[in-house]
Amino acid sequence: MTLPTFVKIVDVGPRDGLQNEKQPVPAAIKIELVQRLQQAGLKEIEVTSFVSPKWVPQMADNAQVMAGIQRQAGVRYSVLTPNLQGFEAALKSQPDEIVVFGAATEAFSQRNINCSVQESMDRFAPVVAAARAAGIMVRGAISCALGCPYEGDVAPAQVERVARLMKDIGVQHIGVADTIGVGTPLKAQRAIEAALKVYDLKDLSGHFHDTYGQALANTLVALQMGVWQFDTSIAGLGGCPYAKGATGNVASEDVVYMLHGMGIDTGIDLDLLIDAGQFISDFLQRPSLSRAGKALLTRRNA
Numbered sequence: 001m002t003l004p005t006f007v008k009i010v011d012v013g014p015r016d017g018l019q020n021e022k023q024p025v026p027a028a029i030k031i032e033l034v035q036r037l038q039q040a041g042l043k044e045i046e047v048t049s050f051v052s053p054k055w056v057p058q059m060a061d062n063a064q065v066m067a068g069i070q071r072q073a074g075v076r077y078s079v080l081t082p083n084l085q086g087f088e089a090a091l092k093s094q095p096d097e098i099v100v101f102g103a104a105t106e107a108f109s110q111r112n113i114n115c116s117v118q119e120s121m122d123r124f125a126p127v128v129a130a131a132r133a134a135g136i137m138v139r140g141a142i143s144c145a146l147g148c149p150y151e152g153d154v155a156p157a158q159v160e161r162v163a164r165l166m167k168d169i170g171v172q173h174i175g176v177a178d179t180i181g182v183g184t185p186l187k188a189q190r191a192i193e194a195a196l197k198v199y200d201l202k203d204l205s206g207h208f209h210d211t212y213g214q215a216l217a218n219t220l221v222a223l224q225m226g227v228w229q230f231d232t233s234i235a236g237l238g239g240c241p242y243a244k245g246a247t248g249n250v251a252s253e254d255v256v257y258m259l260h261g262m263g264i265d266t267g268i269d270l271d272l273l274i275d276a277g278q279f280i281s282d283f284l285q286r287p288s289l290s291r292a293g294k295a296l297l298t299r300r301n302a
């Protein structure tokens, strides 16, 4: 067992979280959330996505949000770009990193981005080439790596296949994503092992949704494999509009609490992170989904 001593957290709450909100969230609130996340010590924040506003109206304010954030030195701001049209729009906002998002299954690829897995690679290839030519780092997400809402079980070989396709088009970093939060630890381990046949440990992250309460366990098993980069979501916000019933990513506060309890550094101030979670939960008028966040707030207020 080789536990990392430092873990990099990418908070995807402003994007993965808020893309799934029924109620409108003004750009100013998103900007304030990004501000609070960077004040808490986050070094990478997934801010928004440049997708079709007809498909995901919640992200239609992408350029406004990117223009409004107060960039802090040493913090990276990433955005999702599904095609060249999205990339060209994103470029004007000067992201540090872009994310192309493919899927381990054909059915999810069709539902989420309206094309087959191979077609998605054909669309991503010029995006990746243009981003790299512009010096912008490229991450790739493999959705449904641990299970699919339409096809059910997903074999590790499917994860390896998509990882290889991404590698072939020049994607620099891969995220193994449990879109619907169905995975359990051995399943997570096997999917990561499959992706590690293609990508180095330093170029791989875990992205676990917590629908079935498995995300912290999956995070732990990934940590024990040496994985040291994770996408998490403030207050456990989120889900994917094309994966009905799927809830948010594992809460950032819960992961940071676990890591700090294990003596693993994150560079994040948990108190400030909890404040950020409270800020967005207050706006949404519902309790945070973070167990650690709620417990620590209760203790603070006692």
Ligand code: HMG
Residues within 6 Å of the ligand: 016, 019, 049, 050, 051, 052, 053, 055, 056, 080, 082, 083, 085, 086, 087, 089, 101, 112, 113, 114, 141, 142, 143, 144, 177, 178, 179, 180, 207, 209, 239, 240, 241, 242
């Ligand atoms: P399409 O309809 O096949 O696209 O959608 P198209 O190229 O045929 O264009 C149709 C229309 O969309 C045109 O407009 C285009 O201009 C417009 P019209 O002429 O009809 O007015 N369009 C765009 N507009 C803005 N930005 C763009 C863009 N592209 C085309 N980039 C498309 C294909 C990919 C665009 C669509 O399916 C889409 O936007 N899907 C959104 C999917 C999405 O955002 N899902 C959630 C994020 S992924 C996720 O959450 C998973 C992740 O967290 C990991 C995990 O947990 O698994 C990352």
Ligand code: MG
Residues within 6 Å of the ligand: 016, 177, 179, 207, 209, 239, 240, 249
């Ligand atoms: Mg996700």
